[in-house]
Amino acid sequence: MGSDAGNQLGKLPPQAVEMEEAVLGALMLEKDALTAVIDILKPENFYKDAHQEIYKAIVTLFNNSEPIDLLTVSNQLKKDGKLELVGGAYYITQLTTRVNSAANIEYHARIITERAIKRDLIKISSEVQRDAFEDTTDAFSLLDHVAQEIYDVSESNIRKNFADMKSLMHEALLELEARKNHSDGLTGIPSGFTALDRLTSGWQRSDLVIIAARPGMGKTAFVVSALRNAAVDFNHAVAIFSLEMSAVQLVNRLISAEAELESEKIKKGNLADYEWEQLLHKTSKLTKAPIFIDDTPGLSILELRAKCRRLKSQHDIQLVVIDYLQLMSGDSSKSGGGGGNREQEIASISRALKTIAKELSIPVIALSQLSRAVETRGGDKRPQLSDLRESGSIEQDADMVMFLYRPEYYGITEDENGMPTQGTGEVIIAKHRNGSLDNVNLKFIGKYTKFADLDMGSGGEGYGSFGSTGIPSEFDSGNTVTFGSKINNPGSDESSSDPSSTTPEDGPAPF
Structure with a gap:
């Protein structure tokens, strides 16, 4: 019986008209009341059109630094030609009688906003239902559109407040105290490269890091090495979105570097019995590592944001890597279905990556291609910020821009100091918002597709100044190859007995 009565009454959209009247009345009673709600309430949050017009008049007076009261609001509405539309001066007078003070105005304003959010969600879901029934609607475009609409509702209504x-x-001070207790100087997620971590203190939370290079310089090899170090040596959950390589190809690179077996052998499966044993033994830690790989091709920024949020909530990821930025697609709903300017699309992607880093409080590392201007330039062909492809906004949005440079790729056999360049790579920090600019030299081991610290002589610590605090003892003993850190001590038992674990000949093979 009760349900029949409810059906006859029908449904009303979520609303709080009495709260709206109380808020508008309070705004006209106390001159400072608007400052408490102006960042919460927008005109469209009001259910009644008349209330929207009254609130617009109040905001106009506020912007013009004029007093807000019964008379000034009525006069502003009269100037706008909206006084009769809202019910005349009598209705405005009635609003001030509905409330005694502005004591609870912020609470009332939040209820009005909540009702408005519900109305927006009802509108979105109605449109989704309508479009989903249409045979001509593309399901994935609709999904992308819905995700963007809901995100826009969230962004426009839920804002972080200021802090005193x-x-x-x-x-x-709490952060400084925590840093003081880190004797190794690491305040972020470690890369596993001693000199680089000393310079950056690790990948910092909320930072967008761009790692750029020409094809063949080893961008993926570098970032996979750093990713592996963070996950295996320091047990940080990490995620990589590989738009260029499949997940299995990426895992094969990890296996090659971890077991120190040539990538060609891994690709062909041409392994001797002892190499199989070596592979199984040395990759046991890698198997348990908290590394998550997504190889969705043409990943959109909306998909990335949704997946990162899910990984953060389910696995508490501490680092996200995108390989690489130019293979991502932007928001099709804003670029007119893909017909927009590519430079604007890349700009929107880089801004969105910075937003993800800040929202999830994790470092986001995005690989990027450099333009061909590097190749046409004379001299040593070192990259510079102006070489970043397609958009200057990449440089603007990034907290750190790093270039990978291997002189031997261009046939340069000696550096300016006369040192041989074979098997070495250089990390050039060209932009560092919160630190100094410098260059870091690393070892590039082409046959194992990995980067490592340059050798510091026999008997040196496996991880430089961070070795004593950062890496568990089994990684510092020389009995296990630490991928991305110093390779095996040549004097250890394992390196002398196992022919494949000796220090490799550094090949210049591009990866």
Whole structure:
């Protein structure tokens, strides 16, 4: 019986008209009341059109630094030709009688906003239902459109509030105290490269890091090495979105580097019995590592954002890598179905990557291609910021821009100091928002597709100044190859007994 009565009454959209009247009345009673709600309430949050017009008039007066009261609001509405539309001066007078003070205005404003969000969601879901029944609708375009609409509702209504200096100082001091307890100097997610971590203190949370190079310089090899170090040596959950290589190809690279078996042998499966044993033994830690690989081709920024949020909530990922930026697609709903300017699309992608880094409080590393201007330039062909392809916004949005440079790729056999360049790579920090600019030299082992610290002589620590605190003892003993850190101590038992674990001949093979 009760349900029949409910069906006869029908449904009303979510609303709080009485709250709207109370808020508008309070705004006209107390001159400072608007400052408490102006960042919460927008005109479209009001259910009644009349209330929207009254609130617009109040905001106009506020922007013009004029007093807000019964008379000024009525006068503003009269100037706008909206006074009769809202019910005349009598209705505005009635609003001020509905409330005694602005004491609860912020609470009332939040309820109005919540009702508006619900109305927006009902509108979106109605449109989805309508479009989903249409045979001509592309399901994936609709899915992308819905995700963007819901995200826009979330972004426009849920904003982080400001923080006072007292609470910020307390937070900053707690961070400083935590850093003081890190004797190794690492405050972010370690890359596993001693000199680089000393310079950057690790990949910092909320940072967007761009690693750029020409094809063949070893971008993927470098980032996979750093990713593996963070996951295996330091047990940080990491995710890589590989748009260029399949997940299995990426895992084969990890296996090759971890077991120190040539990538060609891994690809062909041409392994001797002892090499199989070596592979199984040395990759046991890799098997348990918290590494998540997504090889979805043509990944859109909306898909990336959704997947990163899911990985953060389910696995608490601490680092995200995108390989590589130019293979991503932007928001098709904003670029007119893909007909937009590519430079604008790349700009929107780089901005979105920075937003993800900040929202999830994790470092986001995006690989990027450099333009051919590097090849046509004379001299040593070192890359520079102007070589970043397709958009200057990549440089603007990034907190750190790093270039990978291998002189031997261009046939340069000696550096400016007369040192041989074979088997070496250089990380050039061209932009560092929160630190200094410098170059870091690393070893490039082409046959194992990995980067490592340059040898520091026999008997040296496996991880330089961070070795004593950062890496568990089994990684520092010389009995296990630490991928991305110093390779095996030539004097260890394993390196002398196993022919494949000796220091390799560094090949210049491009990867």
